[in-house]
Amino acid sequence: xxxxxxxxxxxxxxxxxxxxxxxxxxxxxxxxxxxxxxxxxxxxxxxxxxxxxxxxxxxxxxxxxxxxxxxxxxxxxxxxxxxxxxxxxxxxxxxxxxxxxxxxxxxxxxxxxxxxxxxxxxxxxxxxxxxxxxxxxxxxxxxxxxxxxxxxxxxxxxxxxxxxxxxxxxxxxxxxxxxxxxxxxxxxxxxxxxxxxxxxxxxxxxxxxxxxxxxxxxxxxxxxxxxxxxxxxxxxxxxxxxxxxxxxxxxxxxxxxxxxxxxxxxxxxxxxxxxxxxxxxx
Amino acid sequence: xxxxxxxxxxxxxxxxxxxxxxxxxxxxxxxxxxxxxxxxxxxxxxxxxxxxxxxxxxxxxxxxxxxxxxxxxxxxxxxxxxxxxxxxxxxxxxxxxxxxxxxxxxxxxxxxxxxxxxxxxxxxxxxxxxxxxxxxxxxxxxxxxxxxxxxxxxxxxxx
Numbered sequence: 137x138x139x140x141x142x143x144x145x146x147x148x149x150x151x152x153x154x155x156x157x158x159x160x161x162x163x164x165x166x167x168x169x170x171x172x173x174x175x176x177x178x179x180x181x182x183x184x185x186x187x188x189x190x191x192x193x194x195x196x197x198x199x200x201x202x203x204x205x206x207x208x209x210x211x212x213x214x215x216x217x218x219x220x221x222x223x224x225x226x227x228x229x230x231x232x233x234x235x236x237x238x239x240x241x242x243x244x245x246x247x248x249x250x251x252x253x254x255x256x257x258x259x260x261x262x263x264x265x266x267x268x269x270x271x272x273x274x275x276x277x278x279x280x281x282x283x284x285x286x287x288x289x290x291x292x293x294x295x296x297x298x299x300x301x302x303x304x305x306x307x308x309x310x311x312x313x314x315x316x317x318x319x320x321x322x323x324x325x326x327x328x329x330x331x332x333x334x335x336x337x338x339x340x341x342x343x344x345x346x347x348x349x350x351x352x353x354x355x356x357x358x359x360x361x362x363x364x365x366x367x368x369x370x371x372x373x374x375x376x377x378x379x380x381x382x383x384x385x386x387x388x389x390x391x392x393x394x395x396x397x398x399x400x401x402x403x404x405x406x407x408x409x410x411x412x413x414x415x416x417x418x
Numbered sequence: 419x420x421x422x423x424x425x426x427x428x429x430x431x432x433x434x435x436x437x438x439x440x441x442x443x444x445x446x447x448x449x450x451x452x453x454x455x456x457x458x459x460x461x462x463x464x465x466x467x468x469x470x471x472x473x474x475x476x477x478x479x480x481x482x483x484x485x486x487x488x489x490x491x492x493x494x495x496x497x498x499x500x501x502x503x504x505x506x507x508x509x510x511x512x513x514x515x516x517x518x519x520x521x522x523x524x525x526x527x528x529x530x531x532x533x534x535x536x537x538x539x540x541x542x543x544x545x546x547x548x549x550x551x552x553x554x555x556x557x558x559x560x561x562x563x564x565x566x567x568x569x570x571x572x573x574x575x576x577x
Contacts, residue, residue: 180503191555199549203558214563219572222447222565225495227467228503232558250558264575342495345479348457349446349495351575398479399456406577 181291183229183248189289189319190248196323197236197244197252204237204255212415216264217251217271223349226279233271241368244326245274247283259418260364264408265356267416268347273357276342282335283325287318333382340387341394353407354400358391439472439484442497447565448572449496451488455480462490468502 210233217233231249239256246252251274253267261267277283284290325331331339340357347354365384395401444465451462455477465471465485471492475482479494 183503191552191559192550194555194558195550195552198551198554198558202551203554210561211563214561215568215571218563218568219575222568222572223495225445225498227445227447230559232561234554234558250555345493345495349448349493350572399458403458406575408575409577411574 179291182289185291186284186289187229187248189287189322190246190250190283192315192319193246193283193322193326194250194252196319197246197250197326198234200327201236201238201252201254204235206235208415209235209258209418213253213258213267213271216268217275220268220272220275220346220350221249224275224279224346229278231275231278241364243270243274245277246322246326247278247281247289249278251275251278255418257364258416260367261360261412261416262363262407262409263356264412265347265352265406266360267412268350268352269343269354269357269360272343272346272350272352273339276339276346277331277335280335280338280342282331282339283322286325287322330382333386336382337387337390340391344391344394344398344400348398348400348403348405351405353405354395354403356407358388358395361388361391439474440499442471442473442481442483442499443501444469444471444492444496445498445502446496447569449492451483451485451490451492453490455482455491457493459491462488465492465496471497473497 213235214233217231221227221231226249229249231251233251233253235258236252236254238254239259240254241257241260243251243253243257251271253270253274257270258267261270330336343357344354347356361384368384392401444467447467449465449467449469451465453460453462463486469485471481471483471485473481473483474489477491480491481494481497483490483492483497
């Protein structure tokens with residue numbers, strides 16, 4: 137009997153011991169996740185390198201599609217885009233937005249803060265929240281560093297795993313050609329192949345959070361995708377422009393799930409329809 | 419028995435005192451300390467960019483933090499473990515300076531090419547499909563809107 141009491145006491149004490157151990161383990165996990173959240177923090181040189189790479193890609197995009205000349209629309213798109221950027225996790229880079237003089241529906245982004253949207257994409261919109269949704273998706277590709285990670289873009293260093301960094305830091309001709317080839321691949325990815333499916337869905341998720349943080353109706357992205365689904369299909373069948381995003385039905389399904397998970401479906405945020413109609417006359 | 423209890427009690431106390439938060443920094447210009455981990459919840463206080471906060475818990479896309487002796491939640495988008503860096507506009511400025519200099523010497527032209535990642539070899543690769551328009555990119559970069567104008571625009575998002 138005496139030994140039974142002892143055993144019970146030991147079991148109880150062991151249970152008490154395990155609770156703070158579990159808390160400590162949770163704390164460790166929290167710190168690990170916190171570290172992962174900031175694992176991609178770059179130095180100023182890394183950011184300059186990213187801007188340099190993004191600038192070259194942007195020169196190629198603007199070489200292929202000219203800018204749509206409309207001062208009022210340019211200012212409006214920049215105000216919406218920069219509002220989103222101000223609420224993003226990458227305030228250290230300056231975001232730039234440009235409307236491309238193209239009738240098909242698409243938007244592109246290059247590392248370093250360069251975002252492009254076609255005139256056709258804006259024409260199919262009904263309100264400012266929809267414009268914000270498309271821009272937020274592109275801003276998210278930049279804040280989540282999808283191209284930066286794909287091409288290992290960072291400032292030059294001596295490490296063997298520096299990837300593109302040594303090409304950017306080197307002045308040799310072969311390095312410059314390799315740099316150009318990386319730009320070719322990035323442009324091809326943006327304009328023809330598109331990002332990986334998981335990166336697109338990741339950008340959608342980040343965009344929803346960004347829309348809510350800025351004060352826009354997060355359901356705007358789903359509304360816009362639903363409306364443009366058939367237009368995109370029709371346009372793509374008669375032009376050379378290939379789809380660069382995953383199937384719309386998959387994206388809509390995923391957006392619905394994320395909105396529910398994050399409690400965004402209960403939010404009543406504005407669509408800013410009146411201001412959109414005032415500035416957008418296409 | 420007493421000895422056993424004492425040892426176990428010490429073992430219990432050690433990890434409890436080891437628990438602490440992590441210093442994080444507000445990154446976005448308009449962060450809010452909220453009552454719950456949801457965008458629709460009540461704002462306790464607005465937190466300025468660069469402010470230090472103590473993160474004590476993470477739940478999905480939210481951090482539970484202590485700021486100004488108040489406990490609340492901030493979005494993952496608003497925080498970082500590093501203080502905010504200054505905005506990178508240096509590349510754009512350097513390029514503009516080079517492009518606007520009408521008396522460019524050969525050396526400065528090659529510097530410009532280096533900045534752009536272009537050499538003679540690269541230029542020879544540029545076909546009609548690979549036209550590059552740096553002038554338009556520079557115009558895009560130089561289109562600046564003051565932060566206070568952006569904040570005013572954001573404050574006016576309404577139906």
